[in-house]
Amino acid sequence: MRMTSIFGKTLREEPAEAETASHRLLLKSGMIRQVASGIYSYLPLAWRSLRKIENIIRQEMDAVGGQEVRMPALHPRELWDETGRAEAMGQTLFTLQDRRERPLVMAPTHEEVFTLMVKANVHSYRDLPRILYQIQTKFRDEARPRGGLLRVREFDMKDAYSFDVDAEGLARSYDAMVQVYKNIYSRCGLPAVQAEADSGAIGGKDSHEFILPAESGEDVLLLCPGCGYAANAERAESVKSVQAEEALLPMSEVHTPGVKTIDDVAAFLGVSKSNTLKAVFYACDGQVVFITIRGDLDVNEIKLKNLLHCKELRLATDGEVEGAGLVAGSASAVGLKGIRSVADDSIKLGANFVVGANRPDYHLLGANYPRDFEPDVIADIALAQEGHDCRRCGTPLEAKRGIEVGHVFKLGTFFSESLGASYLDNDGAQQPIVMGSYGIGVGRLLSAAIEQNHDQKGIVFPKAIAPYQVQLVALNVENPQVAEAAEDLYQRLEQAGLEVLYDDRSETAGVKFNDADLLGFPVRIVVSPRNLNQGSAEVKLRRESEAQLVGLEDVVGKAKELLEAD
RNA sequence: CGGGGUGUAGCGCAGUUGGUAGCGCGCUACGUUCGGGGCGUAGAGGUCGCCGGUUCGAGUCCGGCCACCCCGACCA
Numbered sequence A: 001m002r003m004t005s006i007f008g009k010t011l012r013e014e015p016a017e018a019e020t021a022s023h024r025l026l027l028k029s030g031m032i033r034q035v036a037s038g039i040y041s042y043l044p045l046a047w048r049s050l051r052k053i054e055n056i057i058r059q060e061m062d063a064v065g066g067q068e069v070r071m072p073a074l075h076p077r078e079l080w081d082e083t084g085r086a087e088a089m090g091q092t093l094f095t096l097q098d099r100r101e102r103p104l105v106m107a108p109t110h111e112e113v114f115t116l117m118v119k120a121n122v123h124s125y126r127d128l129p130r131i132l133y134q135i136q137t138k139f140r141d142e143a144r145p146r147g148g149l150l151r152v153r154e155f156d157m158k159d160a161y162s163f164d165v166d167a168e169g170l171a172r173s174y175d176a177m178v179q180v181y182k183n184i185y186s187r188c189g190l191p192a193v194q195a196e197a198d199s200g201a202i203g204g205k206d207s208h209e210f211i212l213p214a215e216s217g218e219d220v221l222l223l224c225p226g227c228g229y230a231a232n233a234e235r236a237e238s239v240k241s242v243q244a245e246e247a248l249l250p251m252s253e254v255h256t257p258g259v260k261t262i263d264d265v266a267a268f269l270g271v272s273k274s275n276t277l278k279a280v281f282y283a284c285d286g287q288v289v290f291i292t293i294r295g296d297l298d299v300n301e302i303k304l305k306n307l308l309h310c311k312e313l314r315l316a317t318d319g320e321v322e323g324a325g326l327v328a329g330s331a332s333a334v335g336l337k338g339i340r341s342v343a344d345d346s347i348k349l350g351a352n353f354v355v356g357a358n359r360p361d362y363h364l365l366g367a368n369y370p371r372d373f374e375p376d377v378i379a380d381i382a383l384a385q386e387g388h389d390c391r392r393c394g395t396p397l398e399a400k401r402g403i404e405v406g407h408v409f410k411l412g413t414f415f416s417e418s419l420g421a422s423y424l425d426n427d428g429a430q431q432p433i434v435m436g437s438y439g440i441g442v443g444r445l446l447s448a449a450i451e452q453n454h455d456q457k458g459i460v461f462p463k464a465i466a467p468y469q470v471q472l473v474a475l476n477v478e479n480p481q482v483a484e485a486a487e488d489l490y491q492r493l494e495q496a497g498l499e500v501l502y503d504d505r506s507e508t509a510g511v512k513f514n515d516a517d518l519l520g521f522p523v524r525i526v527v528s529p530r531n532l533n534q535g536s537a538e539v540k541l542r543r544e545s546e547a548q549l550v551g552l553e554d555v556v557g558k559a560k561e562l563l564e565a566d
Numbered sequence B: 001c002g003g004g005g006u007g008u009a010g011c012g013c014a015g016u017u018g019g020u021a022g023c024g025c026g027c028u029a030c031g032u033u034c035g036g037g038g039c040g041u042a043g044a045g046g047u048c049g050c051c052g053g054u055u056c057g058a059g060u061c062c063g064g065c066c067a068c069c070c071c072g073a074c075c076a
Helices: A021-028 A044-063 A077-082 A085-092 A111-121 A167-187 A262-269 A301-308 A318-323 A414-419 A442-452 A480-495 A509-519 A552-565
Strands: A032-036 A039-042 A074-076 A094-097 A103-106 A130-139 A154-164 A193-196 A207-213 A219-223 A230-232 A252-255 A277-284 A287-294 A313-315 A340-344 A353-356 A362-367 A377-379 A398-412 A422-424 A430-432 A434-441 A470-474 A500-503 A523-527 A536-541 A548-551
Touching: A021 A032, A021 A442, A039 A044, A044 A130, A044 A154, A044 A167, A044 A442, A074 A077, A077 A085, A077 A103, A077 A111, A111 A130, A111 A154, A111 A414, A111 A434, A130 A167, A154 A167, A154 A442, A167 A193, A167 A207, A167 A398, A167 A434, A193 A219, A207 A219, A207 A230, A207 A442, A262 A353, A262 A362, A277 A301, A277 A318, A277 A353, A287 A318, A301 A313, A301 A340, A301 A377, A398 A414, A398 A442, A414 A434, A434 A442, A470 A480, A470 A509, A480 A500, A480 A523, A480 A552, A500 A509, A523 A552, A536 A552, A548 A552
Parallel strands: A193 A230, A287 A340, A340 A377, A470 A500, A470 A523
Antiparallel strands: A032 A039, A074 A103, A094 A103, A130 A154, A154 A434, A193 A207, A207 A398, A219 A230, A219 A398, A252 A362, A277 A287, A277 A313, A353 A362, A398 A434, A422 A430, A523 A536, A536 A548
């Protein structure tokens, strides 16, 4: 392709809208164009890269026996009502009506239609296992699209679904898919970390996310440098310190005028925060829930939401707290009646806690579980944080922001049971099909790859996903010798099967070099009067600063060699 | 949905007390220059986000709306 022919232009000035590196570089290089919030057009360079990513995904999926299919993006809403997901997805689901006012949805994912298709085509254990996938457009009305292609409302996604006879089969499919994902990231130049993830209210038991550490990411990853444990902060567990054993003291009241927060209580009474219990009030589908957690810890709302099985969880309003007869700032579960009470298991790790006295300006000393209070449920609902110790090896955990570049779920039988997808086992008994689901966003992978691979001057494309492999730069194209040599080289490079973008514009050297650095193809070849005087051209990798002079006849070989070694 | 910000040429921006809209980049033509965004001359390019109001007159003042960006909440 010639630079004078290609559709799309690089920008000289920084796009004002873009803050994250990949967004800025995608706009500046003229690869994408925004149409509306979270909706983008892809120009030829971006599209070539996206197709390369898709093909890598196809190759890896096919290698484990995945079969590519194609599902509709438009679904009848009743299908989503049947599994309850229309309600669960809420406003994220794009909905519309057809001319007869029948409700439809623009599909955000495809568990339902895949399950139905399998229901129609799988009847026996002999038809299993299967792994099906598609690469197709998804629609999600995200509350806040951001970061260019990082979070958008319309995007191409590879979604795969596994269908097995039992949990053991699912485990095999799941492991195979995990390996597929690792291969994909490695080929795309992404050091993604496999992390334990929350599977959501409808997901099954096991779930992992693949997270690329990056400042621009939206997720928080907790990593153990000691043993490699990695988990999304939504789900991570950590060691809660254990207080030294001490004899139980009787409860006694203490006057604490104006003291409300845990910090104030600990400071006023001269105790550590882990010697206090904190009361937090949530509204779970409108019902006030009383949470008790040790003062040094915070509530993980995802864990709490999963525990309570509620659709909507939020902090209770002041009105709701008062209405429930609770005293904010001096509340505790001691003597609590008529309100659902949940506690973090940290209440067992210590004794003689300071708690609220349930009347303003007073606290209680020497509160002990279960002598003085007994919550309805005790579970791990604490937020793991940086500096907490790893559950497995005790090393302090590190926190990193990251981009979720893939998510795998063990779904179990939720969808097969709600939609009636079953098979006959070899005893002739009906069994629900056991499912897994696996997703990768193609555009997010591209932007993540750029987040990971760029420098001050521009993109440094990993070779497998670069729109072109070679940028051929001719300086002084008006010079007939340069034009002739560059044309000849261009032909020979293409004949050798290399993908070349030939910069045949009459621009100055600075413009061309800056554009070459911005676009960031792996190999740059420079033809100029200076090089031609030595019968040579210059060959250089984008990620290296030093070029080498190579005889014109050897340039094609050198370019191939560099690409293979890269 | 809460908080903050921005809408003027393809991109980046200026526009004073209200008086018929400007700069840089890019684009077109010509000339010059030629190894890291060179220079000159001449051009083309605008419903000033939208609607309403005030006024002789609104990019500018007032009211309403819309869009986009950032932080947070949310995210099967």
